[in-house]
Structures are given as structure tokens and as C-alpha cells.
Amino acid sequence: MEKLKQHIINKEESVIAITGLYKSFDDLKVLKGIDFNLFKGENVAVLGKSGTGKSVLIKIIVGLLKPDRGEVVVLGQHVDQLDGKELNALRLRIGFSFQNSALYDSMNVYQNLAFPLTMNVKNLGKKEVDDAVEDVLESVGLKDKLKQMPSDLSGGQRKRIGIARTLILKPEIMLYDEPTSGLDPITSAEIIELINEVQQKYNTSSVIITHDLTCAKNTGNRIAMLYEGKFLKFGTFEEVFKSDDEQVKGFYNYNFIQ
Amino acid sequence: MYHFKTKRYLFSKGLDEYFTGIHKAYQFTSLFFKEVFKRPFHLREVINQCFEVGLKSLALISLTGFIVGIVFTKQSRPSLEDFGATSWLPSLIGIAIIKALGPLVTALICAGKVGSSIGAELGSMKVTEQIDAMEVSAINPFKYLVVTRVVATTLTIPVLALYCSFVALYGSYLNVHAQETSSIISFYQSAFKTINFLDIATSVVKTIVYGFTIGIVGCYKGFYATQGTRGVGKAANQAVVLAMFLIFIEEVIIVQIANWIRYF
Numbered sequence: 001m002e003k004l005k006q007h008i009i010n011k012e013e014s015v016i017a018i019t020g021l022y023k024s025f026d027d028l029k030v031l032k033g034i035d036f037n038l039f040k041g042e043n044v045a046v047l048g049k050s051g052t053g054k055s056v057l058i059k060i061i062v063g064l065l066k067p068d069r070g071e072v073v074v075l076g077q078h079v080d081q082l083d084g085k086e087l088n089a090l091r092l093r094i095g096f097s098f099q100n101s102a103l104y105d106s107m108n109v110y111q112n113l114a115f116p117l118t119m120n121v122k123n124l125g126k127k128e129v130d131d132a133v134e135d136v137l138e139s140v141g142l143k144d145k146l147k148q149m150p151s152d153l154s155g156g157q158r159k160r161i162g163i164a165r166t167l168i169l170k171p172e173i174m175l176y177d178e179p180t181s182g183l184d185p186i187t188s189a190e191i192i193e194l195i196n197e198v199q200q201k202y203n204t205s206s207v208i209i210t211h212d213l214t215c216a217k218n219t220g221n222r223i224a225m226l227y228e229g230k231f232l233k234f235g236t237f238e239e240v241f242k243s244d245d246e247q248v249k250g251f252y253n254y255n256f257i258q
Numbered sequence: 259m260y261h262f263k264t265k266r267y268l269f270s271k272g273l274d275e276y277f278t279g280i281h282k283a284y285q286f287t288s289l290f291f292k293e294v295f296k297r298p299f300h301l302r303e304v305i306n307q308c309f310e311v312g313l314k315s316l317a318l319i320s321l322t323g324f325i326v327g328i329v330f331t332k333q334s335r336p337s338l339e340d341f342g343a344t345s346w347l348p349s350l351i352g353i354a355i356i357k358a359l360g361p362l363v364t365a366l367i368c369a370g371k372v373g374s375s376i377g378a379e380l381g382s383m384k385v386t387e388q389i390d391a392m393e394v395s396a397i398n399p400f401k402y403l404v405v406t407r408v409v410a411t412t413l414t415i416p417v418l419a420l421y422c423s424f425v426a427l428y429g430s431y432l433n434v435h436a437q438e439t440s441s442i443i444s445f446y447q448s449a450f451k452t453i454n455f456l457d458i459a460t461s462v463v464k465t466i467v468y469g470f471t472i473g474i475v476g477c478y479k480g481f482y483a484t485q486g487t488r489g490v491g492k493a494a495n496q497a498v499v500l501a502m503f504l505i506f507i508e509e510v511i512i513v514q515i516a517n518w519i520r521y522f
Contacts, residue, residue, distance in 0.1 A: 062394050088398075091396040092396045096391075096394040098387050102386060102387040102388050102390065102391035104388055105382075105386070105388070115397075116395040119395070119396075119397045120395070120396055120397070165395075166395075
């Protein structure tokens with residue numbers, strides 16, 4: 001895994017740049033002034049307890065939620081200033097892997113994968129679609145599951161298909177929402193390996209939202225520790241967890257005991 | 259130290275939510291009319307949904323229409339017999355079924371069967387983030403899920419209502435035929451004798467409005483479902499209750515307008 005993490009990161013080129021981001025829901029203040037940078041080719045793991053606003057952060061990046069205040073620039077475009085068409089064009093360059101995979105349960109695996117492609121790319125022949133589906137299925141190691149329905153798949157397989165569905169549009173940025181939650185340690189390790197393989201093969205930059213230290217350590221080139229709506233620490237795994245901060249130590253100890 | 263948070267409402271929490279709900283429903287309906295004429299039209303999905311709506315309700319509508327025809331004939335006969343006017347039975351049945359019962363029975367069955375199914379399907383897609391997944395894949399979920407379903411119900415329910423009326427008239431004919439032998443052609447001729455163009459047009463308009471109502475209410479309730487599986491059940495339930503309530507209101511309004519036109 002460490003070998004896979006050796007990846008060319010261009011620290012000159014920032015693909016996501018967030019400054020002074022605030023977001024609240026009614027009286028609940030979730031994000032309280034976030035500054036965040038993701039460089040080209042880099043994986044950043046955002047760690048934090050449940051309810052600290054990790055998922056809110058990536059939903060703002062992809063334009064599913066609007067920020068109250070602050071600047072969100074993704075691939076050179078201000079997300080909150082884009083109209084519908086521009087936002088859709090940007091979304092085609094971003095892959096979003098949902099916590100519960102969010103596979104379309106009325107479609108089989110093939111249809112799930114072909115759907116974003118056929119809806120977004122005009123005049124595609126059946127062979128081209130078949131080839132693209134086969135290619136992404138091979139990337140996630142599930143070539144034999146083509147005709148299965150999502151309900152027939154295991155949790156790990158659903159996560160893989162969810163990732164494959166985003167890969168079919170060849171995104172430049174991948175956003176993973178809790179990729180290892182609810183999985184056993186072996187399947188978690190497989191997903192972690194897949195995330196690193198995706199970074200290598202598709203040359204993506206990724207934000208990995210997680211509360212799993214193993215996942216953060218093995219996927220993140222940098223770690224961001226989110227606590228009560230603000231980043232408590234930002235740096236390499238060693239830099240973050242060598243800290244004397246009680247909150248960071250508490251999180252580390254909890255994961256270690258687990 | 260305690261912080262007492264006071265939330266300010268314009269009137270009260272309930273009233274504010276009620277008016278916000280009306281505004282949201284208005285925006286949802288407006289968005290439908292804005293999107294329905296825009297490309298892409300997703301014709302294949304519209305046809306799929308038409309089959310779903312039609313096939314799902316066909317058996318139930320056949321059975322209900324048939325029974326309504328028989329029961330209405332059976333119950334009307336004694337009253338007409340008192341006046342020696344049983345020969346008017348086909349005309350009475352024709353008026354009742356074509357002008358009121360056919361469209362209304364179809365709409366109520368579809369509100370229960372199709373409306374709840376749309377509400378539950380979209381609600382479940384909402385709470386499992388499938389709608390968000392569409393949105394982040396640059397697919398317009400409103401266009402793909404809502405517009406196609408509303409168009410399908412608006413097109414299919416008038417056809418189902420027409421079918422229901424014919425089945426109900428056939429049921430009625432069988433009952434009439436059992437009492438006094440008559441041919442099916444003369445029965446249908448008598449049934450349609452008192453029906454004019456305005457009656458047919460009113461029924462068609464009614465069923466189009468009912469179809470639209472069932473589709474838009476089901477989609478609205480499903481699209482804004484919250485609170486997990488409980489929310490899905492609530493969306494399905496509210497889709498039926500609200501659609502039925504609106505159908506009765508629309509019935510009164512359309513009949514009133516038709517009467518104004520008739521006497522104009």
C-alpha cells in the first residue's frame with residue numbers, strides 16, 4: 001500500500017481551494033471557517049467524529065449543498081457561482097462515491113454503470129458502452145457481476161460498483177464518503193487498495209472522508225483532522241498524530257483500542 | 259450558563275410550515291412546466307412509465323369498473339321501476355358512468371395504486387441518496403424521474419378512464435340483458451344517446467387533470483421525503499391522501515365550469 005501511495009503530486013496546481021467556508025443548518029453551525037487545499041494527484045483524508053461536517057464539506061465541493069459564506073474553487077471554477085449547465089459540466093469531472101453506494105436498485109450492475117455514460121455522452125454505440133463498462137468493472141475486480149442486481153451484492157461489492165460507476169466518466173477528482181464504513185477489516189483493506197489503485201491508474205486527486213484511521217493512514221498523502229467545524233490539524237499522518245493535542249490523542253487512542 | 263434559543267416565526271410554526279409547503283409545491287409544479295418542453299425528453303423512460311402505470315392498474319380497474327356497472331344498474335332499477343321507466347336505464351347508466359363514475363373510479367384507484375407507488379419509489383431513492391447520485395453524475399433527476407412520471411400518468415389515466423367506462427357499461431349491459439333481453443349495440447346506443455360532445459370533453463379534461471395531479475403529488479411527496487424508511491411510508495401515504503383530496507376538489511370545479519359553459 002505504501003508503494004502505491006508513491007504518486008506524483010503537483011504542489012503548484014491546486015484542484016480544490018476552499019477559503020473561509022461556513023455552513024449551518026438552522027441553528028446548528030456545522031462548518032465554522034474551513035480553509036482547504038487539494039493538489040493535483042494528491043489524496044487527502046479528512047478525519048473526524050460523526051456529525052463534524054465531513055460529508056457536508058464534500059457535498060459543498062460537488063455543489064449538492066450551498067455554502068453560507070466562503071469561497072469554493074474546484075478545477076478553477078467558483079462552484080457557488082455556476083449555473084446549472086456549468087455545474088453539470090464540472091460534475092462530469094468529479095466522481096462522488098457515496099457512503100451507502102447509492103446504486104440504483106431498479107437497475108442491474110451493467111445498467112448502473114452504463115446509465116451515467118449514456119445520459120451524458122451522446123451518440124455512443126453499444127460496443128463502446130460495453131467496453132467502458134467492462135473496463136471499469138475490471139478495474140474494481142468484479143467482471144463477473146455484470147447481470148446482478150445491487151440487492152444481490154455484498155457491502156464491499158456494492159462499494160466497488162459505486163466507485164466503478166464514478167470512474168466510468170473518467171473523473172479528475174474523486175470524493176469518497178466513508179469508503180470503509182460498515183465493512184470487515186479484510187474488505188476494508190481491499191477498498192483502501194482500490195482507492196490507491198484508482199489514484200495511480202486514473203491519475204485522480206481525491207478527498208477521502210473517513211473516521212477510520214487505517215483508511216486515512218493508507219490512502220491519505222495528507223490528513224486533515226476536523227473537529228467542531230474547524231480543521232484541528234493538517235499534515236502528514238505522522239505530523240498530525242505526533243501532536244500533544246488532547247482531541248487528536250483521544251481520536252487516535254479510540255481507534256487504536258478499536 | 260443556559261442559552262435559551264428562541265426561533266422566530268411569522269405566524270406560528272404550523273402556519274409557517276403550511277404556507278412554505280404551498281410555496282414549495284407551487285415551485286415544484288412550475289419547474290415541471292419549465293422542464294417538460296426542454297430537451298432531452300427521455301421518451302423511452304416515458305413509455306416505460308406509461309406501461310408501468312397502465313399495466314399496474316389494468317386488472318384492478320377492469321374488476322372495479324365491471325362491479326360498479328353491475329351494482330349501479332342493480333341499485334337504479336327499483337327506483338326507475340316505480341315510475342315505469344326501466345327503458346331509461348341505459349341512458350341513466352351512460353350519464354353516470356361516462357360523466358362521473360368512470361373518470362372518478364379510475365382516478366381514485368390510480369391515486370391509491372400508482373400515486374403511492376411513485377411516492378414510495380422516489381422517497382426510497384431520496385433517502386438512499388440515489389437522487390443525489392444522479393445529480394452528481396450530471397443527470398437532472400427532476401427531468402428524468404419527475405417529468406417522465408407526470409407525463410406518463412397524464413397520458414395514461416385518460417386511456418384507463420375510457421377503458422373503465424366501457425367495462426362498467428359492459429357490466430351494466432350484462433345486468434340489463436339478464437332481466438330483459440337486449441342487444442349490446444342497442445344498449446350502447448341508448449347509453450350514448452343523452453351524451454353530447456361537452457360531456458365527453460369534460461370527462462377527458464377531468465381525467466387529464468386527475469392524471470397530472472396523481473403524478474405531480476406522488477413525485478412531490480417522494481422527492482421531498484425525509485427521515486429514512488419512516489419518511490418513505492409517510493410519502494406514499496400522503497401521496498394517496500392528498501391526491502384523492504385534490505381529485506374531489508377538481509371534480510367539483512370542473513363540473514361547475516362545464517355547467518357554466520353548457521348554459522352560456
